Amino acid sequence: MTSWSGRSSRKAFTLVEVLAVVGIIVILVGFLFPAVARLMRQSEVARAQTEVNRIATAIRNYYHETGENPYRGGTGGWAWSIGRNLSPGPKAELAAMYARLTDPNSNSVHRVFLDLPLDDDGLLRDPWGNSYVFIFADPDRASTISADGRSISGYGGHIGIQGGMMVVVRSLGPDGVMTDFTASGSDDILSYK
Numbered sequence: 345m346t347s348w349s350g351r352s353s354r355k356a357f358t359l360v361e362v363l364a365v366v367g368i369i370v371i372l373v374g375f376l377f378p379a380v381a382r383l384m385r386q387s388e389v390a391r392a393q394t395e396v397n398r399i400a401t402a403i404r405n406y407y408h409e410t411g412e413n414p415y416r417g418g419t420g421g422w423a424w425s426i427g428r429n430l431s432p433g434p435k436a437e438l439a440a441m442y443a444r445l446t447d448p449n450s451n452s453v454h455r456v457f458l459d460l461p462l463d464d465d466g467l468l469r470d471p472w473g474n475s476y477v478f479i480f481a482d483p484d485r486a487s488t489i490s491a492d493g494r495s496i497s498g499y500g501g502h503i504g505i506q507g508g509m510m511v512v513v514r515s516l517g518p519d520g521v522m523t524d525f526t527a528s529g530s531d532d533i534l535s536y537k
Contacts, residue, residue: 385518388471388472388518389517389518389531389533391471392470392471392472392515392517392533393515393533395460395468395470395476395515396476396513396514396515396533396534396535397513397535398458398460399445399458399460399468399476399513399535400511400512400513400535400536402445402457402458403415403445403457403478403511403513404511405457406444406445406451406457409453409455410451410452410453412452414441414444414445414451414457415437415438415441415478416437416440416441435465435467438467438475438478439462439465439466439467442458442462442466442467442468443466444457445457445458446458446459446460446462470515470516470517470533471515472515472516472517472518472520473520474515474516474520476513476514476515477513477514477515477516477522478511478512478513478514479511479512479514511535512534512535512536513534513535514532514533514534514535515532515533515534516532517530517531517532517533518531519531
């Protein structure tokens with residue numbers, strides 16, 4: 345269209361031009377989405393690995409400074425808990441352990457051993473919303489520990505037994521299912537790896 349002055353006065357894009365731009369944007373997003381999702385998963389795995397290591401270190405430090413295991417539940421030298429919906433007993437025992445690690449008024453040395461945020465129930469959860477799995481063992485009483493029917497012997501060689509107490513902290517990973525940690529494809533995250 346030509347105006348009175350002889351110049352073109354086009355002020356808008358045509359529908360075809362707009363659809364072409366939208367199509368290009370959709371294609372670019374389609375290429376970027378898998379890469380962004382992969383990076384997010386990698387960051388969640390790295391966060392879980394950092395947290396299991398920090399928790400295990402805090403438990404060992406607590407043990408060395410107080411001479412007590414911060415987890416007071418369980419029998420036979422070992423205890424563990426698992427899942428999103430813990431029963432009231434393990435949930436209360438884990439919340440009490442976290443209080444001993446995070447609140448200086450809840451332990452005998454009045455020190456903070458762990459500074460991770462707790463949820464409304466007083467528990468720590470992995471990036472996927474599952475409670476961390478804890479395995480405590482007194483190697484004098486149990487050299488092999490079984491949890492959920494899976495043999496987990498040999499932890500001592502991997503994590504080192506310090507002061508007579510052994511602990512492994514485990515995240516169930518993105519799938520939320522405990523798998524044999526030696527199996528290929530296991531996405532569980534352990535504190536000693």
